[in-house]
């Protein structure tokens with residue numbers, strides 16, 4: 001190698017090292033800002049305690065939109081605006097009740113209606129139970145054994161899978177289409193085991209779907225503890241009857257909003273980095289882990305940039321999505337508008353895996369992004385961000401995939417996520433302040449690097 005080339009090579013290495021050193025100082029200050037501010041925790045408290053569960057179409061969801069409008073401005077946004085959309089307007093109605101009646105007497109069971117399900121009406125439904133693990137068993141039993149009964153889907157989420165999301169996904173068909181499948185053989189209602197590995201007494205709701213071509217029947221989730229009790233009861237005494245009552249109904253679609261807030265880019269104001277979570281949450285709990293944390297972490301990105309006087313080159317746009325839980329109308333609307341405006345997006349980042357210790361990022365993007373993440377890894381690994389998984393990054397931003405926008409999702413240690421998801425246990429108290437703060441800082445650090453270096 002010639003001397004001059006060697007010199008140049010050494011210089012480039014020096015410059016890169018200096019840049020890394022500067023970046024590590026900024027990233028340290030981002031984490032320090034998050035870890036010493038009470039803002040995200042207080043915002044989460046407000047969302048959970050002052051507003052509470054907020055399913056799309058509810059007064060609480062409207063209240064959350066109003067509050068966010070002001071709170072995002074206070075967090076440091078230059079502009080805040082609403083993006084109007086229509087949401088489903090399903091109501092739970094009166095509190096559900098359920099009991100099993102056997103020779104041993106009446107045994108109350110903890111159930112809740114699934115989201116989007118029809119109700120039983122005040123008279124309720126009473127019938128014998130038939131327990132199955134999957135749709136193959138249902139088919140094998142056929143109409144002769146199922147007609148007039150309540151089908152009880154009792155396949156647990158697989159506890160041997162390390163990924164709790166995979167375990168959830170592997171059992172979710174029972175909740176999602178179980179009622180329609182059961183109805184196709186003449187069942188009068190369906191009960192599905194809650195999608196969690198924890199044994200507790202709280203039922204977990206979540207969206208279900210009816211096939212238009214099949215009769216609609218009421219659909220419930222039962223707590224894991226009560227699922228085991230019911231299973232034993234029915235095994236010991238097949239003539240056990242179950243009584244179910246729910247008051248859910250659906251009103252016509254109603255108007256709601258995504259809430260959008262921006263810090264305008266200093267060099268490329270028309271190039272956008274999206275960060276967000278979803279506003280709506282099932283009303284059994286307070287929507288803390290799912291997804292209050294994502295909402296307030298995105299807000300904290302704005303606060304951190306303002307506090308540290310980091311002037312982003314590109315526009316940072318917080319998008320707080322509405323209606324992830326029912327029909328993802330917020331994510332769809334954002335993408336629909338994007339198709340019209342053709343605004344250039346550099347990246348979109350979502351946090352919707354619970355407010356647990358961050359571990360890294362999922363990314364749905366090309367090789368150039370993968371290379372960048374590899375370069376940035378040494379800057380992030382000291383904050384526990386070691387995991388970079390190519391693949392799914394989040395529901396709300398997933399609609400932007402067709403626009404070829406690099407997508408990112410915060411990965412957290414999700415072993416406890418399904419202890420809370422969609423259940424009354426998903427409360428403010430279930431979130432650890434430090435873990436919440438680390439999540440916001442992790443996202444802010446990634447945005448800082450994307451804004452500075454691009455892909």
Ligand SMILES: [Zn+2]
Nearest residue numbers: 290291324352
């Ligand atoms: Zn969620």
